[in-house]
Amino acid sequence: MQNVKLPIMVDPVRAAQNQLELDAIIPKALLSRLAESTISIQSDIKTAFSFDIDKQKLRIFNGKASVAVELICQRCNEPMIYQCEAEFKYCPVHNQEQENNLPDAYEAIYYDENGEVNLHQVVEDELIVTLPQIAKHAIEECQQSKFELTFGEVDEEKQRPNPFDALAQLKHK
Ligand SMILES: [Zn+2]
Secondary structure (H helix, E strand, O other): OOOOEOOOEEOHHHHHHOOOEEEEEEOHHHOHHHHHOOOEEOOOEEEEEEEEEOOOOOEEEEEEEEEEEEEEOOOOOOEEEEEEEEEEEEEEEOOHHHHHOOOOOOEEEEOOOOOOEEHHHHHHHHHHHHOOOOOOOOHHHOOOHHHHHHHHHHHHHHHOOOHHHHHHHHHHO
């Protein structure tokens, strides 16, 4: 695995002019908000960014980020591994008007006072959004699956034909 670290701040105008491609990692210790949202982060975060100027002459960037994290299964309360996969398209903007005029394909991100954007923050926000509201093991891996199966049987029982229905039909004949 390559170990190029993703720069924190990038000038997206210059990067777009150079059609910059980044294939880099973020050390997991740097994403404290993601760490707080999970039990643990399993590895450094893999990211890929490509900066470009689109057909409408907008400076944009596409990105991907992935990492496995540990969450608590809400069904059995045991830890589980969850693979976060984020994909995103951003267009840096200076003001609300530019933001309002963006094509739907892009999310807006504001330039800071130096004309730069924070890529680590983008990655962290995007990864947090991929976390499930309620984490659960796949049913076959969950400690609680026996419990769920029992429920399944009960449900089937309910669906058995009601003998009184059969009786009612006889009466109608
Ligand atoms: Zn579980």
